[in-house]
Amino acid sequence: MAEKKLFNVRRKFVEEATNALIKQLLDDLFGDGVLNKGQKNCVLEENSTTEDKARSLIDMVMAKGDAASRKMIAHLQSRDPSLYSKLGLSSGQPAQPEPQKEQQGPTPLTSDDIWRKKQNDRDIYPVAKDFMSSRVSLLITNIKFTDERLNRNGAEKDEANMEKQLKALGYEVVKHTNLTGKAIDDALNEFSKHPKLKETDSVLVVIMSHGKRDTVLGVDWKKKISDNERPDEFPIDNIYKHLNPEKCPALLNKPKIIIIQACRGEGEGSALVRDGANAAVVSDDADEGNIEDDGLRFVNKEKDFISLLSCTPDTVSYRHSVEGSFLIKFVDEVFTAYAQKDDIEELFRKVMQRFEDFSIPAKRQMPTKDRCTLTKRFYFFQPSEAGFTSV
Known part of the structure; x- marks a missing residue:
């Protein structure tokens, strides 16, 4: 071979x-x-x-x-x-x-043939060509903070890499930079009403900032606040609330892929920049009774999500002050090489595998698949200049 x-x-x-x-x-x-x-x-x-x-x-x-x-x-x-x-x-x-086979026999499968074959598989989310032109994604990157000691040097590279990768996968990119926690929530709410969501086959949401276990930090975050102040944080759980069938029916039964590059706790310090909050950083319910069939149906409140978080709970994730975060670097490399061939869960597994041989011997980081409710396999079926590429 x-x-x-x-x-x-x-x-x-x-x-x-x-x-x-x-x-x-x-x-x-x-x-x-x-x-x-x-x-x-x-x-x-x-x-x-x-x-x-x-x-x-x-x-x-x-x-x-x-x-x-x-x-x-x-x-x-x-x-x-x-x-x-x-x-x-x-x-x-x-x-x-x-070579082209001149003798009679089965005709080799073309890229479109392979794509159609996969579309007939009930275990694969449908991806229609017309829908691919309506793909839309959300990219939020926090780089500059009010407290300049929290600035995320190298995150510009992450933003550029993810924007490039999203566009290569055929997604329009709705991009925001340097948002407060409330602004992140507003951006998710606005995105949940995007007109293209009715036609898209999937969405990708990427958020990159400092973080804590269950939150992403806004750019006005500070370590010490007064008793009457609220911390500038965005609850990660709000992503699922904004994009679930109740709030966003346009995405019912469509894959919603979430990637979050942010720490989930405090770890020991290092020479590398880390995405933590530590100041030492360098760089509707219905009664089931008497319901008649009149077009009313129940759906799962949360389904068809898959998330990749940059690290396990209570640990830090690492970012190079020039080259950007390791997670986004590996996502870019894996998606570029394998997005035509592998489904999203396998792509995430390959990203995680890269961290087994972490290049910094004294440091360890392991991304985590979280809240995966995909019931089928999802393939990007990456578009090319001349149509679909081979799968």
Whole structure:
């Protein structure tokens, strides 16, 4: 299998590929529809070294399966025969793009065929092409605080990465920056009335700030307040209240994906910036009786949600003061590589897996899936410039 061939030469390819070759392969694979524009840009813009670009490219292609891997091998043979031979890919049959079968028999499935096949699966949330053009997301990022000691240096990178990723997944982005707790609540309330929610197949809500166990902090938060003051905080529970069927019937039976980058407690200090609140931070009920059938029905008060929180309860989550938070970095990498292939729960699992080998030996962080009430699998069916990409 071509995918296995790429895996076997991955290390050598990362070591030997030049920047010029990577750009050529990206252009070729973009032309083939293997990669979309967002993925192409991700390889070039989100990796500072040639080796990192090569690693991102080959991992992204392998994740798309055998057909995509076959195409990359064929383009590598054409672009750099010497490296193709050096990697040992010239042994046996020369790699070629998957040929068109002239003999009678089953016709290979196209991207649209695969998409339609999944739509007939009762265990998968329906995703209609017309609905994809109405996708909408909410992105809230708190960076600058009234107490400047709480400023979240590097969060600009998180905001940019998430906006790019949401757009690559086909979502219009409703973006807010530097909100108080009340303003966050107002933004959620306004979002719950967005006209596109009637047509969208799903929503994504991303909130990034400092946090405590059950709240996200607003930009006016301060450690010491007077007895008659309320802390500037947004209760995370309000997300589910604003988007549940009672308050937002437009999202009934549609996946609601929540990502929260914020601490959930106080941990010990470190040289890395942490998203905590510590000042040491550097950087309607009805009677069931006598009800007749007149179009009245009950629905689950909370269903079709899935949330990924950046850490377990009572712990901190880490953020680099330049590169941004580890959670958002890993979400961006995993979604870019696997969003065409995996459902949302598997994507979240892959993100969590990245934290098993945390790059800071003395620190530990583990994201947590929370309040998951999805009853089916949800796939993004990522759009591309030329239609749907392979799933």
